[in-house]
Amino acid sequence: MEMMQAVTNLNERTETLQKKWMYNLGILFLIIVGSILVAGSASAHGYVEGSRGDLCTQGVNTNCSNVIPADTEHPGTFPQSGAEDGKIPSAGRPYAVLDEQSSSRWYKHNFQSGYHEFHWIIPAQHISDNYKYYITKPDWNPNQPLTRDSFDLTPFCSVDDKGKSPGNPTHGCVIPERSGYHVILALWQVDYTGNTFYSVIDANFNGTNPDPGPGTDPGTDPGTDPGTDPGTDPGTDPGTNPGSDLSLLNAGFESGNINGWTAWQPAGQSAKYGVDGSDVHGGSKKLWFWNSSGYQQSVHQVKTGLANGSYTVKAWIKQSTGAPNIARMEASGYGGSPVYVNVAHGSSYQQYTATVNVTNGQLDIGFYIQANGGDANLQIDDVELIKN
Numbered sequence: 001m002e003m004m005q006a007v008t009n010l011n012e013r014t015e016t017l018q019k020k021w022m023y024n025l026g027i028l029f030l031i032i033v034g035s036i037l038v039a040g041s042a043s044a045h046g047y048v049e050g051s052r053g054d055l056c057t058q059g060v061n062t063n064c065s066n067v068i069p070a071d072t073e074h075p076g077t078f079p080q081s082g083a084e085d086g087k088i089p090s091a092g093r094p095y096a097v098l099d100e101q102s103s104s105r106w107y108k109h110n111f112q113s114g115y116h117e118f119h120w121i122i123p124a125q126h127i128s129d130n131y132k133y134y135i136t137k138p139d140w141n142p143n144q145p146l147t148r149d150s151f152d153l154t155p156f157c158s159v160d161d162k163g164k165s166p167g168n169p170t171h172g173c174v175i176p177e178r179s180g181y182h183v184i185l186a187l188w189q190v191d192y193t194g195n196t197f198y199s200v201i202d203a204n205f206n207g208t209n210p211d212p213g214p215g216t217d218p219g220t221d222p223g224t225d226p227g228t229d230p231g232t233d234p235g236t237d238p239g240t241n242p243g244s245d246l247s248l249l250n251a252g253f254e255s256g257n258i259n260g261w262t263a264w265q266p267a268g269q270s271a272k273y274g275v276d277g278s279d280v281h282g283g284s285k286k287l288w289f290w291n292s293s294g295y296q297q298s299v300h301q302v303k304t305g306l307a308n309g310s311y312t313v314k315a316w317i318k319q320s321t322g323a324p325n326i327a328r329m330e331a332s333g334y335g336g337s338p339v340y341v342n343v344a345h346g347s348s349y350q351q352y353t354a355t356v357n358v359t360n361g362q363l364d365i366g367f368y369i370q371a372n373g374g375d376a377n378l379q380i381d382d383v384e385l386i387k388n
Helices: 002-042 052-057
Strands: 073-075 109-121 128-136 151-164 170-175 180-190 195-208 262-264 273-276 286-291 295-303 309-318 326-333 339-342 350-358 363-371 376-387
Touching (some): 286 295
Antiparallel strands (some): 128 151, 180 195, 262 295, 273 286
């Protein structure tokens, strides 16, 4: 009898241990899955504005709302390695919809051969190695998956960026002669991992842009060539160069919108900004960021055609509600490190300044907020650019 009771007790303990083991295994599984999901979201790093994936997040391209455009990353250097043929737009990531290819599948920007600027949005800043731009061959088949054979494998534009923090760069490039529908492949290679981020831009070519001027290096310095501005005297002091227009578009947001500026927010998050006429610093309008729960938001403007040298950006900013993790003004002179100026919490507008060195004729000016909690705001007004 005692033996039977002992066996029963042993069976009960074994069953209890099995249940605990299964429970702990389930918890471990959830932790692993959660870690994978976090790692996946953290891998969102950079993409070209207006690219195929970007237009998916905007609803311009349809049936692709799952795409995270900054997450198309693959190890290796294209074309020797990297994303395999047929999976170039998605970089082999879980966005196979991007690899769908036909003459009518995607929205096409109206392009012209010649000078064009490509702007990158890089939410997670990593030290850059280089950027390269490729275009499909004149006789490519738009109704077949994109492969290496689809592209002219000599890049039409290259930017060497070794060891630099990228900011949100704009690259001026000269696109070769094309007509009709073509795909541009833009690649950003990170310096310390060797991984490459893929963006494809669908373009309909219907003409030729004006030549930016003799002597322009299309991959590195489109903005400082005296041929781009007939009023520029290349022999004058760059501090008084009449070809350097320092006026910003819609600097006080008096148009009632963000015309002249570009907004960014994470994929899947709706815009958390606006322009209104309450609590302004000057004029009749201001820009605001706000949300009742955690969010990220930025707005920026790229100023091109600048003479190289030192510039100061000024803006009147107020951060009076909530407690954001990050609230700052950003200034990045392409070719140099970005300057971040943190905005302090306070009840009134304060003027913030950032001084940055421009080495490639262009400057990116932006404002950014990241908040885990709700009611965090940022108000911006009267932005100004000054040549030092």
